[in-house]
Amino acid sequence: MDISPEVTQREEYKIFSSHIANSDSTETTLEQFSKYTNSSLSNDKLETHLRETWNSILHIASQKPHSSEQQDSLVKLLQALVTQADPLNDSNGKAVEIDGSKVWQDLPLFGQQVRECWNFPDDQEVNKKTRDAWINVNAFIARLTATAVNEHGGERQEYGALDFSLYGIWSLRSALEEELSNLPGKTTIDASIGAAAVWILYAGPAIKGLSESEKSFSGKVAKPGFNCKDKEWRGYTKDRWQLWTENLAQTEDMVQDGGIKELVKKAVETMKS
Incomplete structure (x- = not known):
């Protein structure tokens, strides 16, 4: 599996770790995450932010027992990103897309990150x-x-x-x-x-x-x-x-x-x- 341990130093990782460690509400986590995402968009670092987001989630999932409530929590959080998160719009009010995939509805780059870690030695x-x-x-x-x-x-x-x-x-x-x-x-x-x-x-x-x-x-x-x-x-x-x-x-x-x-x-x- 290719998930760099350096991901634990990222802000995205800290947000999601707090979510499952402290039983933060989905709404609270999405709000906190949205604020950080908006800053990434303004700094033209959205793709990097998305990859770090998915790597953080995958790393946490790999470290939590498969039967744990923490895995349930991560699944529900991803569901919420798809169906509840506010659409991400650029400065012109246009929906942001990456390779034709809407943020957040289509979870752009998530599939790529899953594929990259799917390398069992x-x-x-x-x-x-x-x-x-x-x-x-x-x-x-x-x-x-x-x-x-x-x-x-x-x-x-x-x-x-x-x-x-x-x-x-x-x-x-x-x-x-x-x-x-x-x-x-x-x-x-x-x-x-x-x-x-x-x-x-x-x-x-x-x-x-x-x-x-x-x-x-x-x-x-x-x-x-x-x-x-x-x-x-x-x-x-x-x-x-x-x-x-x-x-x-x-x-x-x-x-x-x-x-x-x-x-x-x-x-x-x-x-x-």
Whole structure:
């Protein structure tokens, strides 16, 4: 994961840390954040400010346990940014856009920052801190996706910027369609399996709905993993969901950490229910 620890020195990080540490109201945090954003706009530093904002949120999410109220709080704050934050206008009263995306409705650059941190070092044995951070950030992005996609696989239009369902395929594919024994160590295996499990725990109904509605993606971004290379999958499918259900149950014996074993058990129960 590529989230610089230097982000903790930024004002954006301090605002969001205060929000979850002190249970600040959403309205209070949005007001404080808006004031800081307006100063960034006047200083022509908006894009830098946005990247620091998203990095701050992602860093906090990676450090908070996936089941924590702090993650819930961050999800709700992003929802509020999309639907409640005052539109950002320039000096001429025109709505500010970046690459055609409105601030805040479309969360410009957020997707780019998520993609930049989506680089798990699976070519080496990781430590427990890296393992937990990877599982936590997967859970956070899964939570956002569950906000954006309903149980029938349909997108809630107002939260379209929070739909990262493709990332769910990437994590599930890594753990359930590749040869886990090829990974360099037990902690790395735990991280891969744990990441897949939290996607099911926090976005299971949405993922099942996407599978039943056969949502596909362009090109080969959602292609099958090596162990399923004979398949023609380009997204979510019913038989892919079935394979994930079967394979996730089989991964439990490969997990060394007791907490992650419990995650897997709960995820399998969710898939079978």
